[in-house]
Amino acid sequence: MSSWRDLCAARKQRQLDAIPKQWIIHVPPDEQRNVLDIPRNCGLLTPRELEITETDNVQTLLHRLRTAEWSSVEVTTAFYKRAIIAHQLTNCLTEIFVERALKRAQEVDDYLKIHGKVIGPLHGLPISLKDQFCLQGMETIMGYAGWIGRIAESDSVLVEILYECGAVPFVRTNVPQTLQWGETYNHVFGRTTNPYNRYMTPGGSSGGEGALVAMRGSPLGVGTDIGGSLRIPSTFCGLYTLRPSYERLPYCNAVNSQEGQESISSVLGPMTNSLEGVKAFTKAVIDARPWRKDPLCVRKEWNEREYQLGDHGGRDAKLCFAVMWDNGVIKPHPPLKRALEMTKKALEAAGHRVIDWENHRNIEIYKIGVSIFNADDGTDYLADCALSGEPLIQTMSPDTDAHEYALDQPLARSILGERRHLSAYELWQLHREKRALRKSHLDHWEATVSRTGTGRPVDAIISPAVAYAACPHGCNSDDFYTSFCNYLDYTASVFPVTHVDKALDRPMPPHEFRNHEDEAVYKLYDPELFHGLPVGLQLIGRTLEEEGVIAMTEVVVEALKAATQT
Template identity: 70%
Template structure:
């Protein structure tokens, strides 16, 4: 503990109090006791939202919301107010928000409505839609704390490029959401705002680092949120919270003006992506941003206009008779029974829809995992320690809560990763060798993928890979230790979506007999599973496509989603 501990603790306490004071007093509710673990129904029962506001916030399809806004059936003020009230309920239940700016957001919504009333036209394709944002996207005049006490009291001088584009498209940014300190965690906790919980079960994490968005969207406190992903930070919360999301390739969507950990680390770049309760939300957001030509505002944005042919799957047999491969496990950690069953359901749904499904053979995964870890920690944690030193706060070493932690010790093995043992600080030359190795691994994986032409029966290589997002569903706080299922795609820069499939079921997902454990993580994850503990939690999977194949991945995800819904209805 630093000698400045009282100073940073005071900073954090004052910042949390300012957040509380930003909530309209008549929006405070009588929250249920902490012993109530599932809180999804509280917005409907707490009495804060009117019947009309519940109708608005229960409209999970973004196309429907945009359609009503474009026709003037619902005003932006009433839609934004409804979602804002529900977001505040979510905050009181899950601690998901960092920045609350009701007056600014409603003034923007009023501006949008006045434009529509005066012209009879919408401002743009996201006209009037309230959008939530991870606490990395700078909004002029507001702090972007990003989980560090030392970043408090440093308001942004200008909007990030994404915020500028959202305004141009007619959207209404209305809240920002919680993240973990350093961002490089699959969970969400920091000293400033505290821990975010999963509304399906508050004993569980919503994932990370975009965990605030995950919890908020699961509560229907926002119709569409934007997060970032460098190792699974959009996809893990999406899977843990029953959502759809997209991890685009490097530079496809504009990151300029967004704060981050490890700024300057560009071998494995962070990307932004949408999270939402509907496939239409992913499509509408991604297409709208790309159609806005972000390369004219962000020098790193790829100059690639939206391709209708790619979205309609012109490169994938027009979406008919495709061949998918399922990665049943990554050869490092075996998935839990609910995740295995979700893959079995997906396989059956795809085959029922006329597609072929084969097994994916993992290729050099241990090498890719090691390469990624060495790149991420090439500075020996210097970036993290430097940001902590701004206030004197300690670097968080574990996501396990101090009280009511999940107790599982296997031969002395803790379930939480720590940074106590700092890796060696690499030289520039050593880092270059990792970059060179990464290029070789990407080429090797591409060749492995292309070689599947011999077995797909379509004349093409596998159209996409279906895989777990994590070896488990949402897990107890402090127990998320294996992130390679998502990290794989960040290292190889493969465009990837997440889609919900099912829910863990204690009767259907019985614990499997022990297998021969490959490593300590595999052992820990196996022993973590308890069918009663995980019952009722959502299970999502990934659809992995090629680099810069956003349109195709969105199109294939829609095919997948329709196949799943038809299979379940049959």
């Protein structure tokens, strides 16, 4: 049998061989950290292809595809070329299947020409997929050497629905081994870097999507999220996303790690450069009635009343947002504090009320969630590694030039102590405690009615998604700002606010550190290193409130835009 290293090297070579030779560009040395402008300047893309790929608004793309102003073949070709450029610069892709994608795009164009109507609401739109969504006849490797050669016998339900909606799946994107990292590296395809600064991580586990969409190599990507895997790369890469509640969107027949762990469900969602894209994807998938194909999917149609904020006084009502300045576990860096201040000021200028969020039992929530994830003591990961003999990755730090504040043993160990394999009964008790904490937190949220002045509890919480902007590889140890929502099953979005500014975001004096990770995160901040990176925030709504969260995010984004224009 071949060694796991040989398997990985051969698979990586097959990936390289799938790149059309005429799409190979000159890649700058690692010393050039920001590579966002290279697609515009490398000479591979025509002016029309640049126009297509730099159309951020997904609704604009869909309109031009519906009216045949742009064909799906030319749109797919343009994004494919740019995706290949992005891959050469950031190593963001896994599966490259140009001919298959263009054949699908031609079918879509032919349908419009013959029938005079679109196939569905995503007609002709190229969509990238995280390397968990099975495509019939193709490998789904998910970062494990032992999964090389594993061919999908059928499409995942999401892919079936995307075809029904007229979309064109065209690439798949990189993930970390095990998926349980907020960064993106595996032995098969290697490390994905952040196009804003390649010394930094794009986040994870949907980091390949983050880097690709940030480089305009895809108009809309689909990632997954069990602890922040949509929101972390979205905030690190300046994107919009939605973390829906458990089972609102169809996950059936997608592969995953820790399959069978159903107390904290992984969910899927869109990652785009426009909030309009988040709505277009979410509504299209829900309107396809996914519960007909996925037995776990919630039977809930798109609710226009909720999108019109019917549970929040209506579109013309003044809302009350609560700001979580600090979750009491990890103190955010100065750029995050400034982004929160900017958002508060913008919302108040738009007539909305903003109050401080009072944290509630956060350490207990964190401890329960991490204990559930660790209940098998790594048995699932080790079994998949044993298929090839590859080692379980223990660190996201690079072999050379690793940052001095890399945290390879994050907060969980200091809170939980040494891990061990729990019995079924012990796991049931964790599930029971988690349910009790969800009820306690719901009551706490409802009690805010006494402070809002609207007659309603707080409409949404605004918080950091991560305590820092994109950080050096090996340093992203914090996920509690995001996993908080996964443990409580709160719907949440991420939206970009600003960029790190070394002149404005000066280091703060030391505070009383809560734990070793809080101390390391404080010491990590360097205005020069972080300068220019995107800074995003998270909006947290209630369980199964996808329509309302999208609408409230629109309110916040409109307020921020208005504030920058005054």
